[in-house]
Amino acid sequence: MDIAALNSTKSLRKDVLRGMCLCFGFLSVGFAGFNLTVNNFPLLGYIEICFSIYCIFTYISLIRRPLQFWQSLIMCVLITLIVILGTSLASPRNGVFVWSFALPILYYLLLGKQYGVIFSANLLVIQVFILGSKSTLAPFETFNLSLNLLCAYLSIWAISHVFEGSRSHFSKRLKNLALLDPLTGAGNRLSMNHYFEVELQDKSQLYLFLLDLDFFKQINDEHGHGVGDQVLIEVATLLRVVLGRGYVFRVGGEEFALFSSFANEEAALNTAEQIRARFENTTFDIDGLAINVTTSIGVAKFKSTNSLESFVNQADKQLYKAKQFGRNKVYCKFKKEHDYETVVA
Numbered sequence: 250m251d252i253a254a255l256n257s258t259k260s261l262r263k264d265v266l267r268g269m270c271l272c273f274g275f276l277s278v279g280f281a282g283f284n285l286t287v288n289n290f291p292l293l294g295y296i297e298i299c300f301s302i303y304c305i306f307t308y309i310s311l312i313r314r315p316l317q318f319w320q321s322l323i324m325c326v327l328i329t330l331i332v333i334l335g336t337s338l339a340s341p342r343n344g345v346f347v348w349s350f351a352l353p354i355l356y357y358l359l360l361g362k363q364y365g366v367i368f369s370a371n372l373l374v375i376q377v378f379i380l381g382s383k384s385t386l387a388p389f390e391t392f393n394l395s396l397n398l399l400c401a402y403l404s405i406w407a408i409s410h411v412f413e414g415s416r417s418h419f420s421k422r423l424k425n426l427a428l429l430d431p432l433t434g435a436g437n438r439l440s441m442n443h444y445f446e447v448e449l450q451d452k453s454q455l456y457l458f459l460l461d462l463d464f465f466k467q468i469n470d471e472h473g474h475g476v477g478d479q480v481l482i483e484v485a486t487l488l489r490v491v492l493g494r495g496y497v498f499r500v501g502g503e504e505f506a507l508f509s510s511f512a513n514e515e516a517a518l519n520t521a522e523q524i525r526a527r528f529e530n531t532t533f534d535i536d537g538l539a540i541n542v543t544t545s546i547g548v549a550k551f552k553s554t555n556s557l558e559s560f561v562n563q564a565d566k567q568l569y570k571a572k573q574f575g576r577n578k579v580y581c582k583f584k585k586e587h588d589y590e591t592v593v594a
């Protein structure tokens with residue numbers, strides 16, 4: 250499964266920006282012609298020509314490359330400046346300020362909630378100030394116009410805010426459902442693949458700990474599946490705490506994969522041993538029941554020839570040995586001058 254498909258926010262923003270570029274690219278040319286000839290606003294006309302060239306340039310770049318946040322930011326800044334300039338140059342009767350109502354929607358769609366609030370609030374203050382200071386209108390007209398502008402603008406702003414908040418919330422929930430193990434909140438196999446193949450840039454000092462709880466079936470058999478589930482949740486939490494930096498994935502029923510970078514093999518082994526010892530010395534309190542569980546760990550060091558599958562297999566072989574030779578052990582096989590095996594505990 251292509252995990253990029255889960256990033257709905259990015260693809261939505263890219264589509265919106267492309268649509269905007271196409272629409273504003275053409276509209277600006279039309280407005281520029283009008284402002285240069287009929288309206289006699291050459292400054293605005295030339296700015297609109299530059300803006301339409303920028304729109305076409307951005308549109309083409311979005312066909313070839315992924316969207317960058319700064320592209321959305323620049324687009325919002327430019328369109329805001331044009332609307333503000335138009336409002337301050339033209340008479341309110343020309344209606345240029347009406348464009349202000351479209352902007353909160355664009356801010357929220359292109360930049361998200363945080364920037365949406367900042368841009369929308371600033372635009373409102375500036376536009377009310379500009380319209381309020383227009384001497385071409387009678388005082389009552391100015392008051393009426395400002396009040397209507399304020400109410401309409403606030404309504405559109407509020408709707409945009411609620412829409413974007415709910416859209417990004419559901420987008421995050423969907424992503425979590427696809428990538429996180431619902432029981433423990435650790436990453437699942439799909440997110441492990443993505444993390445390894447896409448997110449992890451530097452694998453030179455990468456180590457994998459494959460960790461399997463010992464005799465977990467007994468916990469289920471003695472206390473029930475519900476207690477077993479609670480233990481798995483506690484285990485995932487403990488792993489995140491002990492590992493600190495690094496990533497925890499649940500790759501099987503009671504099997505976890507931990508990825509982290511270490512300065513050397515000794516540091517990696519020490520951490521694996523700390524994890525093993527921490528489990529040995531921890532008693533989980535599950536609804537008043539004191540549960541102890543130990544863990545066997547197989548450690549592998551990343552080699553440049555490793556795929557994720559071979560890397561996991563390497564650690565799995567060591568885990569198998571840790572189980573075979575008594576459990577509650579850390580096994581690894583690091584290559585130095587010659588192959589050797591290190592067994593901890």
Ligand SMILES: Nc1nc2c(ncn2[C@@H]2O[C@H](COP(=O)(O)OP(=O)(O)OP(=O)(O)O)[C@@H](O)[C@H]2O)c(=O)[nH]1
Binds near residue numbers: 432503
């Ligand atoms: N409660 C609970 N149990 C699970 C879950 N997934 C797998 N298990 C149980 O984990 C147990 C794994 O049993 P085994 O593979 O025999 O492993 P073990 O008892 O830990 O023994 P060793 O790994 O050999 O030390 C089985 O009883 C599964 O039912 C889960 O999501 N929740």
